[in-house]
Amino acid sequence: MSFQVKVLPAKLHFTVENNETILQAALRQGIDFPYRCQQGVCTSCVCKLRAGSVHYVPPSPLTELDQQQAFVYCCLAYADSDLELHHPFIRG
Template sequence: MYRVHLMPSGAAFEVSAHQTVLQGALEADVPFPNRCQIGACASCLCRLVEGDVRYHLEPMLTEQEKEQGWIFACQAIPCSDLVVSFEESDDY
């Protein structure tokens, strides 16, 4: 199990190594923006501030978005504890 901290709210939840970040949030009743849950709508787009994720299928992100740390929570599977943010800045 990995722990995910949401910034700036400070909410936290656990995600198994086989769940996506979004699945873990919804299972823990943590509000998390989402619509399609397949990576097409970008509602769950957030920034990875700390930690590592992997994907079964690489999401459609530009190289610049990847460098800035953007992830699709509906597709991202944690490989460590995470800190994610819905804010543009990662100054926490």
């Protein structure tokens, strides 16, 4: 099963499969998505979740504050639905 991802304000659209992270899907489709460590440490790929839901293979990298602010670590997050994300530095 696949889901659609929209990244604002860049108005980017791409598809994520259920066996890949959001970052893996973006890179596979040639999207210039910011990342470094791919382990949830550097926070380069962190987006704000505007709509939809994601899950992580335990343990989750999210702190309580991250959860309250609806942050998504795209290098570790798997989509559970269509998503709308916000990342101020991604260009379309």
